[in-house]
Amino acid sequence: MALLFLDDAYLKSCEAVVTGVREDGAILTDRTCFYATSGGQPGDTGHFERADGGRIEIVGTVTGETKQQVLHIPALGQPMPAIGDRLIMHLDWERRLKLMRMHTACHLLSVVCPFPITGASVSEDDSRVDFDMAETIDKAEVTEKLMQLVRADHPVSIEWIADADLDANPGLVKSKNVRPPRGTGRLRLVCIGEASSVDSQPCGGTHVRSTAEVGEIHIGKIEKKGKENRRFRIRFGAAPD
Ligand SMILES: [Zn+2]
Numbered sequence: 001m002a003l004l005f006l007d008d009a010y011l012k013s014c015e016a017v018v019t020g021v022r023e024d025g026a027i028l029t030d031r032t033c034f035y036a037t038s039g040g041q042p043g044d045t046g047h048f049e050r051a052d053g054g055r056i057e058i059v060g061t062v063t064g065e066t067k068q069q070v071l072h073i074p075a076l077g078q079p080m081p082a083i084g085d086r087l088i089m090h091l092d093w094e095r096r097l098k099l100m101r102m103h104t105a106c107h108l109l110s111v112v113c114p115f116p117i118t119g120a121s122v123s124e125d126d127s128r129v130d131f132d133m134a135e136t137i138d139k140a141e142v143t144e145k146l147m148q149l150v151r152a153d154h155p156v157s158i159e160w161i162a163d164a165d166l167d168a169n170p171g172l173v174k175s176k177n178v179r180p181p182r183g184t185g186r187l188r189l190v191c192i193g194e195a196s197s198v199d200s201q202p203c204g205g206t207h208v209r210s211t212a213e214v215g216e217i218h219i220g221k222i223e224k225k226g227k228e229n230r231r232f233r234i235r236f237g238a239a240p241d
Contacts, residue, residue: 013091025074034058040122047090048090058072099122099123106127113232117131143218154194160186166202217234220235
């Protein structure tokens with residue numbers, strides 16, 4: 001299955017051919033622009049347009065047996081396609097763009113707070129990142145540093161490297177518990193800034209193309225979760241007074 005979102009996060013729709021329909025209703029296709037839940041970013045929703053103009057509503061997207069296999073989950077009671085059917089897949093773009101903005105904001109937070117990440121979860125209007133850190137940090141200060149990175153409008157790009165390059169640069173990985181996926185021989189890096197001047201780290205998610213597209217964000221809350229764990233919540237919009 002070709003995962004088109006890996007090379008073009010802005011692809012809102014694409015044509016595809018149905019290659020399988022599982023007993024539980026999940027639809028498999030030869031290619032997809034739908035991101036499957038992974039790495040803290042939820043899978044896409046949207047609809048499939050059939051050749052006769054009918055619609056199949058898609059309420060979620062998850063990975064199957066491997067990360068290369070994407071399962072599109074239809075809403076209950078939708079008409080089922082047959083193997084070989086041609087579809088046009090349409091993302092709920094408004095939702096996906098918010099997730100891309102939030103996900104990119106999480107990368108910026110890891111630049112502002114250079115501590116090991118112990119967990120992260122992206123959602124449409126709120127995201128959280130957990131850091132292994134004991135320090136107390138002022139949320140207004142973090143917000144200001146985040147917004148400096150947003151206003152600088154740094155480019156965000158994708159680079160593929162060989163697994164061996166990662167072995168030579170273990171410092172690239174900021175996540176404490178999650179190892180980047182291995183086995184395909186290459187690894188996807190998300191790079192921020194010209195020549196990765198701001199940051200680069202392995203990630204399979206979808207991101208906006210420049211930090212300005214993240215838009216206005218602020219740290220809503222910093223919670224203490226244990227002696228050496230801090231949970232940061234990122235929200236859209238200006239910080240409330
Ligand atoms: Zn990412």
